[in-house]
Amino acid sequence: MQTVETLLPRNAILDNVMTRPAETSEKLKEQTDNFEALILKQMLDISMPNGNSLFGDSAGSEIYRSMYHEELANALSGGFGYSELLFNFLSDRLQKK
Numbered sequence: 001m002q003t004v005e006t007l008l009p010r011n012a013i014l015d016n017v018m019t020r021p022a023e024t025s026e027k028l029k030e031q032t033d034n035f036e037a038l039i040l041k042q043m044l045d046i047s048m049p050n051g052n053s054l055f056g057d058s059a060g061s062e063i064y065r066s067m068y069h070e071e072l073a074n075a076l077s078g079g080f081g082y083s084e085l086l087f088n089f090l091s092d093r094l095q096k097k
Contacts, residue, residue, distance in 0.1 A: 025091065032087040037070075037077035044069040 048069065077083060 028090055029087055032083040033078045035086065036080060036083035037073045039082060040073035040076055040080065041069050044073055
């Protein structure tokens with residue numbers, strides 16, 4: 001089974017990433033923000049009660065509640081510190097290689 005590492009030397013892959021640090025940094029920040037949003041959505045799903053009067057007791061209320069939690073998590077992501085911590089850690093790892 002061929003992988004990227006077998007097709008290209010490891011240094012060539014890292015050099016390619018390091019030649020575009022601004023683009024890589026933007027993509028990394030976007031992904032860490034998305035990861036933080038995922039964590040926040042899970043926290044909201046667990047912590048917010050199901051008996052919320054905002055959605056009622058209709059057949060689709062669970063879907064609306066999930067959509068609400070997802071949008072709330074996306075709006076809050078980037079401000080809790082998880083994203084920044086992960087971004088700094090991964091940036092340091094990229095620079096060391």
